[in-house]
Amino acid sequence: MPTSNAFVWRDRFKASGIHFGISLVIALMAALLVFGLWYPYPYREISGGRELFLIVVIVDVILGPLITLAVFNRAKPWRELRRDLLVVALIQLAGLGYGLWAVFVARPVHMVFEYDRFRVVHAVDVPLELLAQAPPGVDALPLFGPTLLSLRPFRDSQEKMKATMAALEGLSLSAQPNLWQPYAAAIPEILKEARPVSELKARFVNQASEIDRVLVSTGRAPQVLVYLPMVGRKSFWTVFLDPVTADVMAFMPLDSF
Template identity: 30%
Template structure:
């Protein structure tokens, strides 16, 4: 093995040793499954990985020559550029991460902090890096409802799922949320291919299919079904499947 190939291999191993834990943390805290699919995160993550590996090992292979004057300086510059590329990638991924799972009307919406209007609500640190936070967007009544209609229809303001002033704790909307759910058996009947993942999600929670319900989930790129325990409103998991079973009946 030539010295240049050896330098490339060593730098590649070091780069992977840094990258793998970073990706593990991203998938655990920011993009637990199936949010990479729902939010279309694979391209962004791929760019981050390629930038990290291209700026590091590939540049090392290009500049490395034993005894070259200024080699140590070149390698230090490459290391700084690589660290900067990785930091930028992590920041970009973090800005787009699914931070909120907001119930509004009859569905759940996956939103990043950049997709909400106004200041970002503060949440405990224990929840901040444990996947999207569940909240309930309360539909206003009376004059407030008329004001909302005017703002969304004529002033171009976003709807309630994007506006934290309408958000309430998940438990506060249990009754409304429960009335919007459908029996999960309807989902399985309309989408037979979902029987496996839906059944596993339900049985892992100690329930049977006839005991669970579901809600549609709207992601940036794909939709899914949220499987719920109707007894307490607990979210059991998400299954990547077309959840719009009513549209099939219409069509």
């Protein structure tokens, strides 16, 4: 009898191991989709993509094989065993699909220059009924990673008051599509608001060497770059810019407000 039980558990662990391997391959493919398209660096950290995806992986890679370990038994009729494994697979795929959908709707869609800072806007931040207000040529909810946008000047004090009241109620200025414009349209304002990196290093003396390390990757002399603060989902970062073109050169998890 013990020998029979040993064979049963050996088969169960083997089936669970195969299931784990298949689940791991699927999870790696999902990771390429999530971090390659929806949450490229640094948004996987700024927007919490890594934490959201971790939940998906736990459900997909751990829970499925554990259920297989519990239900697999060669003593069952083949039809019953096949049915059980199919149910496990369907439950796992449903969980994976729901998890990926949650990651998708929470994805970052724009990094917007908001008059004196950058703000990351996520798909879930923009009310669906406002999407039609996006200006021509601007993809309101891009599928292949965040785009750069800026906010146009207010047309009058009444529009400014209305937009500000909406922001106080939870709809940030950057999540209001009627205010969007191409990033290039605001380059003079961006460069006017940006500050030299030397000023940042003077404010954060203890992190000056870390700032230099981040900027080395740009291939530019740190002293020529400028910066602006950025508001993420749960944290504040710093964006480093070219002082002439306002191109984004690097990011750093530093609250520079």
